[in-house]
Amino acid sequence: MNSLRMHAALAAGLLACGTALAQSANPNYDLGRSGSAWAPGAGAYAGASLGRPSYRLDCAGSCDQPSLSGHVYVGSMFTPNLGAELGLLYLGEAERGGGDTRAEGVNFSLLGRADIGAGFGVFGRVGATWGRTRVDAAPGSGLATGRASGWGPAYGLGVDWAFARNWSAVLDWQRHRFDFAGGEDGWVRATSIGLKYRF
Template sequence: MRTFFSRQVPLALAVAACTMLSAQAQTSSPLSSTSTSSASGWGSGRGSVLPYTQDGYIGVNGGRSNYSLSNGPAGFGLSQDDSGNAYKIYAGGFFHRNAGVELGYLNAGTSHRLGGDTKAHGFNLSLVGRAPLGEQFDVFGKIGTTYGRTRTSGLAATGVALGKEDGFGLSYGLGARWAFTPQWAAVVEWERHKFKFSDGDDSVNLTTVGVQYRF
């Protein structure tokens, strides 16, 4: 898990850095600036629900989560299902053609382990970097923090700590968006959120698809 984490964090940071470099290049070139404005909506007067931003959007995603938690000591023979149904509701806006912020609520669903259930949900705040690939497509990376709350139930005989926890953790992700109309876009995302659980800190992956309404 640490190897995967060490590979994915630089990847998310690299995407954000590339989009910022792209933004600087586009600012210095009138032609590229015009092209980006057409693709992203920047400079067209689009509003946003988030203060100090424009080209705003609201969205809803649904998909699957994957927990990377243990099932307690070996020998108990307990069944384990690390995946669950996940969804998120969010709003975002941009303070630069290629850089913005996103705020949302996510629910990672339920993992069945330890003879009980483990649940996680929370609020996320992320910086977003995007790079247009044409008039209708763009890719993006994000990095931020999630304030999460978790609850773990199960068999006390396993010796694993049970109960509720909450706290902040690192989040990051990658995705792509297709604007099929000026106001509506389809999006696919992969994200990782670090949560505090009763038996230790661990990450939950979310793979979702959704729709966004652009102001």
């Protein structure tokens, strides 16, 4: 329950950041399209997505990957092709070694984006994630248990589609490196789909 309250508070903070970004954004900034105050590659935005994560770790006999991950984020495009994002990640709990392994974190990324026509765009991100992990395992599994935290690299690719004036659908693939108990480190990846709202 404490973790749920923390996630709700962080999500509310991210949305507040998005509102602040929107208020500071130049309302006349666009991609040079006359008669339009909005364009898919310009200004501040907020989004959320759900997906399927995969932990790239030693299974210690058997693994069952989580069924759900979540990502809430805010961002701003400084130019039509370059921006930055701040996001909150929850990557589910993988069953591993007779227990479960969990990862979550806060991601900071630079974003590059290009229009490809008909409202579609492609983007890539590179940055860092401050992650927090917890490992529980059965005695004799050979897995170190406990909590760990730290910074790790992150990157991803995606496609977005502006289907309405302020709304886009987003297909996203990301990888994040986390520290785990016992000095173990490993990558967690997630493929997700979600919505993005541009202010």
